[in-house]
Amino acid sequence: MATSKAYVEELLSRADIRINGDRAWDMQVHDDSVFDQALSRGNLGLGESYMAGHWDAPALDQFFHRLLRSGIQHEVNPARLIFHSLKARMFNLQDSRRAWEVGQHHYDIGNHLYQKMLDERMVYTCGYWRHASNLDEAQRNKLELSCQKLGLEPGMRVLDIGCGWGSFMQYAAENYGVECVGVTISKEQVALGKKRCEGLPVEFRLQDYRDLDESFDRIISLGMFEHVGQKNYDDYMTVARRCLTDNGLFLLHTIGKNVSDTAADPWISRYIFPNGEIPSISQIGSALEERFVCEDLHNFGADYDKTLMAWFANFDHAWPELKSGFDSSFYRMWKYYLLSCAGAFRARDIQLWQWVLSREGLEGGYQRPFY
Numbered sequence: 001m002a003t004s005k006a007y008v009e010e011l012l013s014r015a016d017i018r019i020n021g022d023r024a025w026d027m028q029v030h031d032d033s034v035f036d037q038a039l040s041r042g043n044l045g046l047g048e049s050y051m052a053g054h055w056d057a058p059a060l061d062q063f064f065h066r067l068l069r070s071g072i073q074h075e076v077n078p079a080r081l082i083f084h085s086l087k088a089r090m091f092n093l094q095d096s097r098r099a100w101e102v103g104q105h106h107y108d109i110g111n112h113l114y115q116k117m118l119d120e121r122m123v124y125t126c127g128y129w130r131h132a133s134n135l136d137e138a139q140r141n142k143l144e145l146s147c148q149k150l151g152l153e154p155g156m157r158v159l160d161i162g163c164g165w166g167s168f169m170q171y172a173a174e175n176y177g178v179e180c181v182g183v184t185i186s187k188e189q190v191a192l193g194k195k196r197c198e199g200l201p202v203e204f205r206l207q208d209y210r211d212l213d214e215s216f217d218r219i220i221s222l223g224m225f226e227h228v229g230q231k232n233y234d235d236y237m238t239v240a241r242r243c244l245t246d247n248g249l250f251l252l253h254t255i256g257k258n259v260s261d262t263a264a265d266p267w268i269s270r271y272i273f274p275n276g277e278i279p280s281i282s283q284i285g286s287a288l289e290e291r292f293v294c295e296d297l298h299n300f301g302a303d304y305d306k307t308l309m310a311w312f313a314n315f316d317h318a319w320p321e322l323k324s325g326f327d328s329s330f331y332r333m334w335k336y337y338l339l340s341c342a343g344a345f346r347a348r349d350i351q352l353w354q355w356v357l358s359r360e361g362l363e364g365g366y367q368r369p370f371y
Contacts, residue, residue: 003035004035004036004039005019005032005035007035007039008035008038008039011072011075011076012027012067012072014070014072015066015067015069015070015072016066016070017063017066017067024057024058024059024062025057025058025059025062025063025065025066026057026058026063027055027056027057027063028055028056028057028058029054029055030053030054030055030056031049031052031054031055033049033054034046034049034054034055037049037054038076039076041266042073042076042266043073043265043266043267043268044266044267044270046267047267047271047333047336047340048267050332050336051271051329051332051333051336052329053332060335060336060339060340060343061305061308061309061339061340061342061343061346062343063343064339064340064342064343064344064347065342065343065344065346065347066343066347067343067347068343068344068347068349069346069347069348069349110188110325111165111188111189111191111192112322112325113315113322113325114165116314116315116318116321116322117311117314117315117318118135118139118311118314119135119136119138119139120136121136121139121140121143121167121170121171122164122165122167122192122196123139123142123143123164123167123168123222124164124165124167124223125142125164125222125223125253126142126223126253126255126300126301126303126304126307126352127139127141127142127303127306127307127310128141128142128145128300128303129141129303129306129307130371134310135307135310135311135314138303138306138307138310139167140171141371143167143168143171143172144171144175144371145369145371146168146220146222146251146253146354147171147172147175147176148369148371149249149251149296149354149356149368149369150218150220150249150251150356151218151249152172152176152178152218153176153177153178154176154177154178155177155178155179156176156178156179156217156218157178157179157180157181157215157216157217157218158172158178158179158180158181158216158217158218158219158220159180159181159182159183159212159216159218159219159220159243160180160181160182160183160219160220160221160222161183161209161212161219161220161221161224161240162183162184162209162221162222162223162224162225162227163180163182163183163184163189163193163204164182164184164186164189164193164222164223165189165192165193165196166182166189166193166194166196166197166202166204168180168220168222169182169197169200169202170196170197170200170202173197173200173201173202174200178201178218179201179202180200180201180202180203181202181203181205181216182202182203182204182205183205183206183207183208183209183212184204184205184206184207185206185207185208186206187206189204190204190205190206209224209236209239210235210239212239212243213239213242213243214243215243215244215245216243216244216245216248217245217248218244218248218249218250218251219240219243219244219248219249219250219251220250220251220253221240221250221251221252221253221254222253223253223254223255224254225252225253225254225279226254226255226273226276226277226278226279227273227275227276227277228277228279229275229277230277230279230283233279233283233284233286233287234287236287237287237288237291237292238291240291240292240357241291241292241359244359246359246360247358247359247362248358248359249295249356249357249358250292250355250356250357250358251354251355251356251357252284252353252354252355252357253352253353253354253355254278254279254284254352254353254355255278255301255304255350255351255352255353256278256279256280256281256284256301256350256351256352256353257278257279257280257350257351258280258349258350258351259280260280260282260283264276264277264278267336268337271333271337272333272337278350281353284355288357291359292357292358292359293357293358293359293360293361293362294355294356294357295356295357295358295361295362295365295366296354296355296356296366296368297353297354297355297356298353298354298355298356298368299351299352299353300352300354301345301348301350301351301352301353302345302346302348303352304341304342304345304350304352305342305343305345305346308338308339308341308342308345309338309339309342311338312335312338312339312342315334315335315338316335319331356368
């Protein structure tokens with residue numbers, strides 16, 4: 001029987017990755033325990049080994065791009081990860097009590113980190129890089145594209161589900177004359193968002209989306225649906241439908257996966273987004289039935305690669321200033337998060353979708369704005 005190292009070496013060779021090779025995407029192993037960890041615990045073992053300094057890759061994004069594009073990850077299916085999958089299927093990990101955990105664990109770790117990592121508007125979702133040469137432009141383009149898709153007009157009342165620091169609400173209020181209400185489960189986002197949107201017709205609420213029950217002309221949700229969980233997709237869509245006026249539009253912006261029957265990544269769930277779950281097209285489609293008509297579906301997932309690389313460049317540049325507020329393993333954890341995700345989007349292993357939805361279907365049809 002081949003050793004763990006030999007087996008991993010053979011697998012990686014199919015992705016043109018070498019152990020201790022001299023190329024940017026090659027895996028530099030400092031502790032051979034990484035091989036058993038990767039085979040027995042999948043990405044959870046690989047990620048924890050990286051955090052512990054047991055291996056490196058000069059270009060981690062390129063390592064993951066090659067690994068995921070080759071498909072060899074499907075040949076590592078450790079039995080102990082079955083529990084993670086079963087737990088997600090048996091229990092509602094995003095119920096109204098657990099929904100607040102991601103706010104405390106991820107979004108409330110410090111506004112200063114996000115101010116340094118993100119663009120000038122603090123948009124923590126995929127940018128739109130068509131005609132953009134930098135992160136600020138890409139995020140401005142995404143906000144403008146979203147406003148145009150919604151057909152915003154002065155005086156409209158807009159709901160932002162998962163509003164973050166208010167980047168969309170601020171942009172829409174300033175440029176389209178709309179009134180906005182945003183809900184989030186992050187205390188830090190509310191505190192800073194109120195300061196950033198001072199003087200604008202923008203309201204921040206520290207509130208679970210399930211408690212919403214009022215009327216809006218437009219609804220938008222940028223990068224929040226990944227925290228909803230498939231057991232709650234029907235409830236989420238029911239809330240959105242009851243809050244949307246008869247002739248309104250709802251823009252749902254979410255990361256998506258290619259296959260429905262897969263569990264959330266255990267490393268991401270443990271260290272980055274507790275209880276997160278990426279939806280598939282069929283899962284979203286099922287939740288839309290008898291609630292919404294899909295007017296438009298737009299995939300610009302390849303743009304998330306550029307967005308994540310820009311975030312990492314900002315984070316890496318600011319680390320000398322940031323490191324006093326975090327422990328020694330945080331840098332490697334955050335680097336692994338940003339660059340492994342960049343590689344995954346580059347490999348087209350995961351996607352980014354914008355859905356435009358209406359309650360009954362727009363008479364005469366919907367035309368996506370050419371922006």
